[in-house]
Amino acid sequence: MRSLIARWDLDLAEPYQVRLRRTLGDAGTEAALAGAPQEAMATLGEVLLTPTRIYARAILATRETLVASGTDLHGLAHITGGGLVGNVPRALPDGLAARLDPARWRMPSAMRLIGALSGMDDPELRATFNGGIGMVAILGRDDLPAAIDALAGHGVTASLDGEIVPAESVGGARYVEGPLDGPR
Numbered sequence: 001m002r003s004l005i006a007r008w009d010l011d012l013a014e015p016y017q018v019r020l021r022r023t024l025g026d027a028g029t030e031a032a033l034a035g036a037p038q039e040a041m042a043t044l045g046e047v048l049l050t051p052t053r054i055y056a057r058a059i060l061a062t063r064e065t066l067v068a069s070g071t072d073l074h075g076l077a078h079i080t081g082g083g084l085v086g087n088v089p090r091a092l093p094d095g096l097a098a099r100l101d102p103a104r105w106r107m108p109s110a111m112r113l114i115g116a117l118s119g120m121d122d123p124e125l126r127a128t129f130n131g132g133i134g135m136v137a138i139l140g141r142d143d144l145p146a147a148i149d150a151l152a153g154h155g156v157t158a159s160l161d162g163e164i165v166p167a168e169s170v171g172g173a174r175y176v177e178g179p180l181d182g183p184r
Helices: 001-005 018-033 039-042 044-048 057-070 083-091 109-118 120-129 141-152
Strands: 077-078 098-101 137-139 162-166 176-178
Touching: 001 018, 001 109, 018 044, 018 109, 039 109, 044 120, 057 137, 057 141, 057 176, 083 137, 083 176, 098 141, 109 120
Parallel strands: 098 176
Antiparallel strands: 077 137, 098 162
């Protein structure tokens, strides 16, 4: 990020919305801010320096909820360096793969900006960063409503964004992107 700030001589005190409009245009800015209207009045520096979310308490509470109902989380992946591609497969046993559907979540506006300034497309943003997914929880489909409710109780918005499939069904890959087989 520092190299982009230097290369584009970005002013961290500049209104974020102004920077987005100059980089993404009007339509791109409106789309980028639709999911985060609070960013419209922030500065570029405030948005770029927003601390990462800490998921520990929310995940522990979710696990407690699931265990109380007789089930548990099957895996977790905190999406850091290496993006979704590098982190999600580590939460899976051999022979299984994750299929995530990027159409099911909104890319954060800051990633849209980084992509535009760096020339990175959406797949590259998801492979390098996290594309807007900071934590992946692997659990049974029947456990999804309880997990979503438990996470919401801790201020974490969660959704069904992927599924676990046999790796052989996706050519041996451990991570693929595409539409899900099941319902939302």
